[in-house]
Amino acid sequence: MTATPRVLPFETKASRAARTRRAKTAAAQEKEDLKRRVEELEAKLRAAQGRRMPEGLAIELTRLFAAGLSGISWDRVARLLAAAHFAWHSEETDEFGYDPKFTETIRPFLEFMYSVWWRVETTGIERVPSTGPTLVVANHSGVLPWDGPMINVALRHEHPARRHCRMLALDMFALLPFLAPLLSRSGAIRANPENAVRILERGELVGVFPEGVKGVGKPFKNRYKLARFGRGGFVRIALKTGATIIPTAVVGAEEIHPNLAQADFIGRPFGLPYFPLTPTFPWLGLLGTIPFPTKWSIDFGEPLDLSRYPKEAADDPILVNRLSEQVRQQIQTAIDGRLARRRSIWFG
Amino acid sequence: MRDHGMGRIAITGASSFLGERLLRRLIREGYADDLVVIDVAEPSISEGSIRFRKVDLTEPAADQAMLDLLKADGIETVVHMAFFTNPRRDTTNAHELESIGTLAVLAAAAAANVKNFVMRSFTFVYGARGQNPALIREETPLPPRAPLSWLRDKVEAEEHAASFARRYPEMAVRVLRFAPLLGPSVRTFYTRIFDRRLVPTLLGYDPLFQLLHPDDAEEALMLGVFSSTRGAFNITPRGVLSLSTAIHLSGKVPAPVPHLAAYWGVDALYAAGLVEAPSGFIDYVRYPCVADGEKAKRVLDFEARHSSRESLDSYIAYRHPIADVAGAGDEDAEDSDVPSAPVEILR
Numbered sequence: 001m002t003a004t005p006r007v008l009p010f011e012t013k014a015s016r017a018a019r020t021r022r023a024k025t026a027a028a029q030e031k032e033d034l035k036r037r038v039e040e041l042e043a044k045l046r047a048a049q050g051r052r053m054p055e056g057l058a059i060e061l062t063r064l065f066a067a068g069l070s071g072i073s074w075d076r077v078a079r080l081l082a083a084a085h086f087a088w089h090s091e092e093t094d095e096f097g098y099d100p101k102f103t104e105t106i107r108p109f110l111e112f113m114y115s116v117w118w119r120v121e122t123t124g125i126e127r128v129p130s131t132g133p134t135l136v137v138a139n140h141s142g143v144l145p146w147d148g149p150m151i152n153v154a155l156r157h158e159h160p161a162r163r164h165c166r167m168l169a170l171d172m173f174a175l176l177p178f179l180a181p182l183l184s185r186s187g188a189i190r191a192n193p194e195n196a197v198r199i200l201e202r203g204e205l206v207g208v209f210p211e212g213v214k215g216v217g218k219p220f221k222n223r224y225k226l227a228r229f230g231r232g233g234f235v236r237i238a239l240k241t242g243a244t245i246i247p248t249a250v251v252g253a254e255e256i257h258p259n260l261a262q263a264d265f266i267g268r269p270f271g272l273p274y275f276p277l278t279p280t281f282p283w284l285g286l287l288g289t290i291p292f293p294t295k296w297s298i299d300f301g302e303p304l305d306l307s308r309y310p311k312e313a314a315d316d317p318i319l320v321n322r323l324s325e326q327v328r329q330q331i332q333t334a335i336d337g338r339l340a341r342r343r344s345i346w347f348g
Numbered sequence: 349m350r351d352h353g354m355g356r357i358a359i360t361g362a363s364s365f366l367g368e369r370l371l372r373r374l375i376r377e378g379y380a381d382d383l384v385v386i387d388v389a390e391p392s393i394s395e396g397s398i399r400f401r402k403v404d405l406t407e408p409a410a411d412q413a414m415l416d417l418l419k420a421d422g423i424e425t426v427v428h429m430a431f432f433t434n435p436r437r438d439t440t441n442a443h444e445l446e447s448i449g450t451l452a453v454l455a456a457a458a459a460a461n462v463k464n465f466v467m468r469s470f471t472f473v474y475g476a477r478g479q480n481p482a483l484i485r486e487e488t489p490l491p492p493r494a495p496l497s498w499l500r501d502k503v504e505a506e507e508h509a510a511s512f513a514r515r516y517p518e519m520a521v522r523v524l525r526f527a528p529l530l531g532p533s534v535r536t537f538y539t540r541i542f543d544r545r546l547v548p549t550l551l552g553y554d555p556l557f558q559l560l561h562p563d564d565a566e567e568a569l570m571l572g573v574f575s576s577t578r579g580a581f582n583i584t585p586r587g588v589l590s591l592s593t594a595i596h597l598s599g600k601v602p603a604p605v606p607h608l609a610a611y612w613g614v615d616a617l618y619a620a621g622l623v624e625a626p627s628g629f630i631d632y633v634r635y636p637c638v639a640d641g642e643k644a645k646r647v648l649d650f651e652a653r654h655s656s657r658e659s660l661d662s663y664i665a666y667r668h669p670i671a672d673v674a675g676a677g678d679e680d681a682e683d684s685d686v687p688s689a690p691v692e693i694l695r
Contacts, residue, residue, distance in 0.1 A: 074545050075599065082596035091597065092657065095588050095638060096482045097556050175478040175635070177552025177607065181590075184556075194481035 057083040089185070096166075096195070097184035106186065107153075113146070114153040117293050118252060121348065122154045124300035130161035133200040133243035136207040136300070137234055138250050139226055139331055140215030143257035143276050145173055146291060147250045148188065151207055154298050166199050167207045168192075170216070172273040193237055200241040208234045210324070217274040219262065223254035224339060226332050232317075232324035238306055239314040245304040247327045249334035252296030255345050257281065295348035299334050354464060354574060355424025358384045358417075360405070360453060362391045365534065366468060366526070367429040369566045370573070371398075384421050386414070387430075405430060405449030406441060414456035425464040426457045427573055431502065433470075433529075434537045435625045439497040446501035447508070454512045458519055466572050467509050469525040471558065471582055471639040473502045476631040483640035486525075486580040496628030506580075513578065523580040524572045526565055527558040527639060530659045532666040534562060537624040543667065547595050551604040555636040556588040561654035561662060568650045577647050584641030587655040591633060597657075598664045607634060 060083040064076060090101040114120050128134060138151060148167040155165045168191035169183045189195045191208070199206050209215060214227035238245050259276040267275030281288030304327060313319055342348060357374070361367045362385045371391060374383055375398070384399045385391055391400070399421065403413045418426070430449060436442040450467070457465050474484045475491040490507070494500045506523060513521035528538065541547065560583065568583040595602045605613070607630070614627040644650040654662070 074601065078545070078596075078599045078601050081601060082599065085592060085596045089593070091593055093556070093588065093590060093593075095556070097588075097590060097636075171478060177550070180552070181554040181592075189482060190478070192479070192481050194483075194485075198481075198483065 057087040059083070093185070096187075096189045096199075097181070098166075098187040099185040102185040103187060110149050110153050111157070114150055114157070117291075118150065118256075118296040119348075120150055120154065120252075120296040120298055122158050122298045122300070125154065125158045127300050127303055128155065128159055128163065128205075128246055129244055129303075130159075130163070131203065133203050133241050134163075134205045134246060135200070135234060135238050135243045136165060136205065136246045136248050137327055137331070138207065138209055138248040138298075139224075139335065140209035140211045141218065141223070141250065142253040142291070143217060143259050143278065144289070144291065145169070145209075145216055146256060147253045148207065148209070149186070150253075150296065151248065151250070151298060152187075155205065163205045165205045165207045168196055168209070170209075170212055172213060176272070193233055196234075196237045197241055200237065200243050206243070210234050210328075213273055217259065217262075217276065220254075220258040220260055224251070224335050226328055226335075229324045229328045232320040235306075235320045235323045235327070236314045239309055239320070240311060242307070242311075245306065245327060247301040247304065247330040247334070249299045249301065249331050249338060250296065251299075251335055251338040251342065252294045252345075252348075255294045256291035258292075294345050297338055297348065299338065301330055301334055304330075354382075356382045356384060356422055357425045357427060357573070358386055358421065358423045359427045359429065360386045361428070361430030361468070362387055363389060364429055364431070364468075365433070365529070365562070366565055366569060367391075368393065369562060370427065370429070370569050373566055373570060384417075384423060386417065405452055406444040410449065411452035411455045414453055415459050418456055418460035418462060423460065423462055425466070425573065426453065426462050427466045427468075427569075428453050429468040431468055431470075431505070432498070435498045435629070443497065443501050447504035450505035451508045454508055458512055458516045462519055464573075464576075465509070465512070465519055465521045467505070467521070467523045468569075469506055469523050469580070470502060471525045471527045471584065472632065472637060473499065473506055473525060474637055474639065475499060476555070476635040476637040478635050480636060480638075482636070483638055484582070485640045486582060486643055494628075496626065496631075498626075499628065520576060520578050522572055522575065522578060524568060525580060525582050525639065526568070527560040527582070527584045529562055529565055530559040530663045531561040531563070531654075532662055534663065539663070540624065542594075542598075542600070545601055546603045547600045548610070549591060549595070549602045549604050550607045550610055550630065550634050553607065553634050554590050554592045555633060556590050556638050557594065557636075557656065558584050558588055558638055559594075559656040559659040559663075560585045560652065561659040564652040564654055567653075568644065568648070571648045571650050575648055579643075579647075581644040581648055581650075582639035582641050583644055583650065583652075584639050585652040585654055585656045585659055587657060588638055589656040589660060594660055597660060 060080045064071065064080060067076070088102055088105040090099045093099045128136070136151060136155070138147065140147060148169070152165045152167065155163050164187060167188040169188040170191055173179050174183055174188070174190040189199065191212075196206055196208070210229035210233070211227040212230055218227060234245070237243070257276065257278045259278060261277040263275045263277055267273070278288065280290070304323070306323070309319070357379065359367060359371060362371045368391065371383070371385065372393060374380070380398060384401060386401050386403050388402065388404050401417050403410060403417065428450065431446055432442055454465065471484070473490050474480060474488060475494055477491065481488070490503045491499070492503070494503060509521050509523055512519065529536070530539065564585060565583065572581065592602065610630055611627045614623060614630060617623040618626045641652070
């Protein structure tokens with residue numbers, strides 16, 4: 001609307017008529033605009049209802065409270081559940097199920113574990129290339145696979161390129177209820193040569209624990225003794241895709257759940273690969289799954305240069321095994337060095 | 349009308365959802381004179397110009413009857429689509445039709461020197477296994493001796509096709525493995541489960557799915573029929589969708605069931621006749637079964653226009669139409685009219 005004039009000017013009849021005409025058309029114009037805007041919004045609302053797109057969780061909750069008990073219907077419950085789901089899940093994932101929104105949601109928690117709970121000290125991050133296919137090979141330990149997300153946080157936060165690491169998850173974890181969707185949403189992929197090659201060919205960073213279940217579930221007395229590195233599958237993948245191998249040593253994860261004895265027969269009917277008895281689990285129930293706050297270190301080692309080998313070298317089992325053993329030795333040496341310098345499990 | 353180089357085309361299973369779509373499409377594009385429909389019952393859209401031949405593939409002498417027919421009509425291309433999408437309670441009959449019936453059609457086609465053999469299959473034939481790669485390629489071995497008879501029959505049919513492809517190199521065998529269909533007018537056992545307000549899921553599992561739009565399936569089928577390639581092809585949509593996303597996007601309430609209870613419960617309910625599918629299908633909501641469509645894109649030049657998400661959206665718009673939304677899914681509304689008024693399209 002036109003502003004009211006502070007000083008009443010002297011007006012001729014003609015100028016007043018022109019002014020009112022102008023005001024009228026402006027008002028009409030504004031009304032027209034408003035009407036169009038309302039129509040647009042209504043169309044948007046109808047489209048949203050038509051697609052049954054959930055709105056924000058707060059909106060849905062407010063609606064439910066406003067409607068009271070009588071307002072509870074299937075539709076409302078469904079919309080509320082959908083709003084709650086999409087509050088922390090994306091609507092689209094990649095073909096491995098990686099959900100960026102979910103990963104962002106749980107990131108503060110992982111960061112807390114990284115910087116406060118385990119006070120992870122990371123060295124050698126500059127050895128990880130900023131681009132191109134890269135294979136981070138690490139030792140596996142800790143009963144529950146916490147080392148995977150911690151390596152992920154390290155690369156995400158300490159590396160200048162903020163690289164996202166796709167972890168190769170063991171079948172046993174990738175197939176367990178609850179853990180399976182959790183892993184795939186946070187970017188892990190089932191450990192499978194085909195999957196790894198596919199990701200590496202896109203030039204991404206892949207993390208792998210070649211020890212597998214022998215590493216993560218090893219008894220406490222064997223801590224920091226690397227188990228056999230599978231059948232060297234990771235070397236074959238790296239040779240095929242031309243990926244750089246970064247041998248990585250994780251120290252501190254062995255003591256988060258000291259695996260004092262195994263009672264595998266309890267876990268077997270539930271599809272669990274092993275059932276550890278630790279000082280706290282299963283005696284304290286769910287509290288027993290809280291890991292001990294040890295002091296961790298993650299050391300990224302000298303990259304293994306595979307560029308002098310042709311792609312066909314992947315079919316040479318002797319060479320593959322030699323390279324695999326070389327990586328294992330390098331990680332073992334790095335771990336032994338760390339352990340020799342370590343004064344305390346809790347303070348490093 | 350012989351310029352397409354495929355000769356006369358015989359279609360088995362033309363009354364199936366995809367079969368009917370293919371038949372209509374071929375008639376629409378002017379191939380009516382070259383078509384022979386082989387089935388137990390005349391397809392509902394049959395017109396005077398379509399030759400219909402009655403052969404029951406479950407009968408012992410079906411191969412001889414097929415052979416006589418193929419020879420008499422001078423068939424050069426066989427499109428074999430006589431497969432059940434829904435699980436059958438009469439598993440013996442399903443086995444006779446799908447496994448033995450395919451063998452009969454293959455044997456007759458080979459003996460009649462048919463040039464092209466196109467078979468409809470499913471990406472479900474890979475089976476839902478935890479060990480599956482994220483994107484399954486065509487060369488992945490199919491599960492042998494699957495406990496689910498639905499799956500076993502399809503795998504056997506695939507094995508027969510592969511063995512004939514080896515033994516008769518002059519016959520080009522193409523197998524099209526379609527991702528599960530979802531879209532307007534698709535009615536299957538899984539859409540009936542999905543139509544309820546409460547959709548049962550497995551507690552702690554959330555696998556990825558591919559949902560193929562029927563329009564894309566039809567397009568792929570046409571490309572598969574009028575091609576000269578060989579081998580198996582995954583026909584997949586763009587993108588994947590997790591079960592939880594699909595449920596929440598379509599305004600359903602998930603009802604999670606522990607998986608051990610689910611297998612027993614569904615078996616009991618199936619025996620009692622209260623559910624449509626046996627417990628073997630639970631694997632498909634537990635583990636992913638997602639196929640790689642790269643080969644179909646490279647060799648058949650097939651690229652889906654719809655993503656899994658769009659297929660789901662089109663299905664929801666078809667099942668729950670919103671009258672007052674102007675322009676919401678115009679295209680889909682048209683599609684959904686197809687089954688009720690096929691005659692208009694034909695004329």
